[in-house]
Amino acid sequence: MNIADQALVKKINQELLLNQILSHSPISRAKLSEITGLNKSTVSAQVNTLIEKQLIFEIGQGQSRGGRKPVMLVFNKNAGYSIGLDLGVDYINGILTDLEGNILQDCYHDLNELAPEKALEILFSIIKGFLNQLPDSPYGLTGIGVCVPGLVDNNHIVFTPNSYWSQFELQSLLQQEFNVPIFIENEANAGAYGEKKFGSASNFNNLIYVSISTGIGVGIIINNELYKGINGFSGEMGHMTIDFNGPKCSCGNRGCWELYASEKALFKSLKHRVSYQEITNLVQQNDVDTLSSLQNFGFNLGIGLTSILNTFNTEAVILRNHIIETQPIVLNSIKNTVSSRVYPQLNYQYELIVSSLGKNAPALGASSIVIENFLDIVKV
Structure with a gap:
């Protein structure tokens, strides 16, 4: 097996293990081996890598069926943070979440028919406010997810029939200002994703x-x-x-x-x-x-x-x-x-x-897109 193939296999195994830890935390290495079908040495090696990356950590011992008590593994939801923003026709709703989608801070602004430039200024202000409250973590802000009510193609806002957001190249503007991955999605798509993930x-x-x-x-x-x-x-x-x-x-x-x-x-x-x-x-x-x-x-x-x-x-x-x-x-x-x-x-x-989830569904969906991208990149 060549190096590229080995790297792919490691990534797939890490993803499999991390998903199981996310779903069943706290969980032991032995249980991970049982659920995934991976041998114990592979599980041990990949778990150690995930610990080194500070994506998971060990907690106290679990119950034993005989023999040594297992050490339990937990996902590190505070390894990084995500911002989700719902840019409505007449409002902006923003949230700061951990890597499990728990809302740590939120901010809602009624735009009250403000000029587009003023609305953009408020958007930047909301993000900076979240950054000022960002807890210390290994990875900091992992990205910003934005959703708008309109047509979105590959992170580009094509048309927003009831608002002015399509006149801005939001992805490039936010990328230049905050230097983190930026994802833009349709508001209803983000809402559906938020409800599927958390609602x-x-x-x-x-x-x-x-x-x-x-x-x-x-x-x-x-x-x-x-x-x-x-x-x-x-x-x-x-x-x-x-x-x-x-x-x-x-x-x-x-x-x-x-x-x-x-x-x-x-x-x-x-x-x-x-x-x-x-x-x-x-x-x-x-x-x-x-x-x-x-x-x-x-x-x-x-x-x-x-x-x-x-x-x-x-x-x-x-x-x-x-x-x-x-x-x-x-x-x-x-x-x-x-x-x-x-x-x-x-x-x-x-x-x-x-x-x-109410008004937070789209913002949570946008935030979860960021989180999934981060977890995909950080593996291997």
């Missing part, structure tokens, strides 16, 4: 994540893998036509789903521009107009979700929207609409679930 979707192999805000974005996971299409543009189902005579959309098409079922469409249907809290107050007062608007919001969402379920036949659909999370009438309306329209054969074979 309510962890037990599903096939799922759809639907982000509903100013527009509608869809993240697709098939057989545990994020599906992005050949150019990374999959999931733009907010722009599927549901009314071919409908009004013109910001994407250039007419009658797009998000014109009827986005949060922006809901607020437009209300008599007065209100806040989330005011919607809650009006619901508690049984305000007929508000209840009717929420019911219609759920109905319009259900129309599009029926097409998605009929197309993908997934185990679950994860819904991310503050109003759906706080107003049960909307989720009930969605469920009623879908169940009355979806193929009868699909009924009760899918789950409609509210996001368990």
Whole structure:
């Protein structure tokens, strides 16, 4: 076996062992050998390498079935840190995480229709704030993950129909300023990945994540893998036509789903521009107009979700929207609409679930992309 082949085998073995330690920590060398099928000398050698790289460490002895008690191994979640940033149409949500995705610091900024240059200034300020609070660690900041609501191709923002982020070459700007790996992803894709890694979707192999805000974005996971299409543009189902005579959309098409079922469409249907809290107050007062608007919001969402379920036949659909999370009438309306329209054969074979991570789902997904890249590079 040549040197290149030996290096590849070592990398594969390290990845296998590290994944098992991540999943079953604390775990002994003997148990790793049993689970992976690797011989004890290979396990011992690769574990020692991972310890030298400070990716894992030993803790006290575990239970013994007879003979010497085993020394247990634990993943070093504090070996480095990651930043995840969700750049919305009118907000920036940032998080600092350890290598297990635990949120150590967070920062939310409402952009309030600020000029693009000012929004970029706030973005840089958030990152610098996290860096100032970064704990000491062997690897420091391992990278920055960014997600935006729009088309993203190979870390390049191609088009953001409802915001101005596409006018910046964000990857190069951030790379020059912070000198760490930069990853840029679509917001719904990142949200789907976050829910799969850390949220309510962890037990599903096939799922759809639907982000509903100013527009509608869809993240697709098939057989545990994020599906992005050949150019990374999959999931733009907010722009599927549901009314071919409908009004013109910001994407250039007419009658797009998000014109009827986005949060922006809901607020437009209300008599007065209100806040989330005011919607809650009006619901508690049984305000007929508000209840009717929420019911219609759920109905319009259900129309599009029926097409998605009929197309993908997934185990679950994860819904991310503050109003759906706080107003049960909307989720009930969605469920009623879908169940009355979806193929009868699909009924009760899918789950409609509210996001368990809320607003942090996309930022967590972006952060986990950074973490996985770091762990892949640092092996061997």
